[in-house]
Amino acid sequence: MIQERTLLIRSDLDIVSARVEGRDMAKALGFGTIDQARIATAISELARNVVLYAGEGTVSIRPAEKGGRKGIEVVCEDKGPGIEDVSVVMQDGYSTSRGLGMGLPGAKRLMDDFEIDSQVGVGTKIIVRKWLR
Amino acid sequence: MATELIRIPILQIEDFLVASIQVALHDRSAVQFRDDLLQRIFDTKAKGLIIDLTAVDIVDSFIGRLIGDVAEMAALMGTRVVVSGLQPAVAITLTELGLELPGIITALNLEKGIAILRRQVSQDSDTEEEAQ
Numbered sequence: 371m372i373q374e375r376t377l378l379i380r381s382d383l384d385i386v387s388a389r390v391e392g393r394d395m396a397k398a399l400g401f402g403t404i405d406q407a408r409i410a411t412a413i414s415e416l417a418r419n420v421v422l423y424a425g426e427g428t429v430s431i432r433p434a435e436k437g438g439r440k441g442i443e444v445v446c447e448d449k450g451p452g453i454e455d456v457s458v459v460m461q462d463g464y465s466t467s468r469g470l471g472m473g474l475p476g477a478k479r480l481m482d483d484f485e486i487d488s489q490v491g492v493g494t495k496i497i498v499r500k501w502l503r
Numbered sequence: 504m505a506t507e508l509i510r511i512p513i514l515q516i517e518d519f520l521v522a523s524i525q526v527a528l529h530d531r532s533a534v535q536f537r538d539d540l541l542q543r544i545f546d547t548k549a550k551g552l553i554i555d556l557t558a559v560d561i562v563d564s565f566i567g568r569l570i571g572d573v574a575e576m577a578a579l580m581g582t583r584v585v586v587s588g589l590q591p592a593v594a595i596t597l598t599e600l601g602l603e604l605p606g607i608i609t610a611l612n613l614e615k616g617i618a619i620l621r622r623q624v625s626q627d628s629d630t631e632e633e634a635q
Contacts, residue, residue, distance in 0.1 A: 382530035389561060390527065407561055407592035411600065414563035418530075462601060473564045476600035 372398055374432035379448075380425070385417040388429045395431050396442055400502055408480040409442060409500050415473035415480075416446040416496055424450020424493070434499050441482070441501035449493040456486055511536045513543045519620055520547065521613070523555035533566055537573050544582050550627070551620035552577055555613050557588030567602040574607050583623050585609065587616035 372395060377388050393410040401409065413429060420427035427448030434443035453459055462475045474496075478484040483499035509532040513522045520543055528536065544552060554570060556562070562570075574584040587610040589597075597604065608623075610616035 386527050386529045389563075393561070403560075404592045404595055407590075407596050408599070410561045411563050411596045414561065414565075415600075418563070418565060473600070476564055476602075479599045479601075480596060 372433050374430060376428055376430040379417045379420045379427050379429055379446075381421060382418075385414055385421060388417045388431075389414045392429075392431050392442075392444060395433075396500070399433055399440065399442055401442070401500070405500060409444070412477040412480040412498055412500075413444055413446075415477040416444065416498070419473060419494075420446060420448045420450070424448030427493075434501075436501075439501045441499050443497065443499045444481075446496045446498075447493065452490040452492055452494055453486075453488040454490055456488055460486075508532050508535050510539065513539060515543075515547055515549065516617070518550040518624065519617065520544065520549045520552045521555065521617075522553070523558065523613070525558045527561070528566060530565055533569050537569055537576075540573055541576055541580070544577055544580055549582055550624045551583045551585065553585050553587055553610075553613060553616040553620065555587045555616070556590070556593065557612065559588075559593060560590060562593050562597055564600050564602055567597055567600065567604065571602070571604050571607065574604075583608070583620055583627075585616040585619050587611070587613050 375391055377384060377391060379388060389410040392413040393406050396406045396409045417429050430445040432443050434441045459474050477498060481498040481500050485497040488494040509526055509528060511522050511524055513520050522540060570586060577584045585608045589609060608619060610619050
């Protein structure tokens with residue numbers, strides 16, 4: 371039985387811990403090396419946004435199941451400033467701005483499901499999932 | 504919270520510098536690595552630099568961009584950069600992130616990387632002679 375893991379994200383060291391944790395769980399769930407890298411990289415992008423824009427937040431990683439399909443779910447939450455216009459940060463190219471890219475379109479492409487809920491002054495919650503093939 | 508920076512060893516072989524990343528780099532260590540590389544290029548007047556990623560299984564947008572920056576900055580200093588040993592998963596995730604690292608010369612492994620650098624550097628010196 372694989373347990374959910376929640377990690378506090380406050381610094382660049384926590385980004386590394388979160389992606390290691392994600393990769394380990396992905397491996398345990400049966401994902402191949404390329405999907406493990408996709409999942410770990412997506413976690414890295416999400417966790418970095420937390421550190422850069424919110425200062426602190428959490429990343430929870432857990433097994434997922436839907437309609438007989440098995441996979442992994444990552445929930446990234448912060449109580450940061452929130453995103454005013456989500457459609458803008460989801461534009462490709464927005465992340466290529468030098469230095470502090472948001473990396474959200476990248477994370478979306480690496481995963482199968484991507485849900486974002488953000489409110490200015492309240493915070494941001496992003497859920498991503500990858501399904502086993 | 505004081506955290507220790509990880510320093511990546513930079514080795515010199517003939518006119519080239521070789522740095523092989525063997526650990527998961529957090530952001531501050533990656534920035535330190537970039538600065539160390541540029542300083543060593545300046546100190547040694549190296550003609551080429553190889554960044555070997557054989558042992559790296561995750562390159563996110565931050566590290567990917569940083570490697571691109573090193574190549575650009577080294578080029579400004581007159582040094583050629585080759586990135587070697589990209590794992591298939593790393594190549595795939597970089598492309599999916601939208602970071603194709605344009606302008607970066609890549610090699611399958613360290614040995615081929617050195618061969619590429621040797622060729623490039625000898626071409627560079629030929630052009631220099633012609634110009635004189």
